[in-house]
Structures are given as C-alpha cells and as structure tokens.
Amino acid sequence: MSNDPLEKLHQRERQQERERLRELEAKDLEVEAKRGPRPLEGFAGGHTTWTGKQDDEAASEVHAHDARDAWEASEEQVARLSPDDEAPARTDEE
Template identity: 65%
Template sequence: MADEPIERQHQREREQERQRLREQEEKDLKVEASRGSRPLEGFAGGHTTWTGAQDDQAAARVHAGDAEESWRASERQARLEPEPERRDEDEDA
C-alpha cells in the first residue's frame, strides 16, 4: 500500500516525459517540413574577417608575433604600465 503513491508519482513523471517528447517531435516535424537555409546552431551570429580563401601560410605570417605581443601586454599590465600607442598597419603601407 505504501508503494501506491510512489507508483502514481512515477507514472505521472513518465507521462509528463512522454508529453514533452511528443511536443519536441511536433516541433521537429514543423522545422523539417519547412524549406530554406539554416544557420549552424550556435554559430549563426558569429562573424569573422578571416575567409576560407586565406591559407595557413598567411595565417602564420599575420599572427606570427601574437604570442610575444600578448606576453608583453601581460607584463605591462602586471606592472600597471600604460599601453603604448598603436599605429594602424595602413599607415605603414
């Protein structure tokens, strides 16, 4: 007799889970029924200036000094030194 309330609770939880799964399936079917482009989930808003046409050599050249510059910036920050003024790369060209 003591098992009856627990069994009813378990039965209610199973029914709630089945209902949740039915609702999820209905949503999936609606999405699958529609046609069109779909962004990658989680990456839809991500923007980058790096294109697929750029190769690994270009990446290595562009980012060659990143680690050293990051280390120097960390050292300056640890000593509370002001950041040096940055020159635009366009001015160098």
C-alpha cells in the first residue's frame, strides 16, 4: 500500500463506493425476492378503477411474444459475437 495520502484517500473512496453498491445490490435482491403486485412509486395511495384483470388481459396481448422475441434477439447476438469458425455456445436445451 502506498504512503501517499492522496492515494489512500482514493482507495478509501473506492472502497466506500464498492460497499455502497453492495448495499444497493442487496436491497435489489431483497425486492426481487418478493413476488406480487407493486404500486407505482409515488402513487401507492392513489385511488384507481384499474383492476388486476385488466392488467392480465393487457399483459397477455402486449407481452405474448416477449419470451420468443428475447430468445431470438439473444440468438442473433450470440451469432453476431461468435467467431465464424465456432458454433454458438447456447442451444435450445439450455
């Protein structure tokens, strides 16, 4: 470790930033572990006539092909980034 005070300050700042990011990641993981409906931030107490059934109906139309589209986009990315002499690392079985 360097004896330079400026270098020590930078190291301490980097360590604090890593700790802050770890805490944020832990909070994100905690939130993601809880499944269920989540109110929009800032509108949690607002009255609405929108129902869960409407959400389900809209989602079935809007997001009907999301999984397929994401898979195709991923395959295209793998093909684009793979060397020409190698096959893609992913297969449908994974």
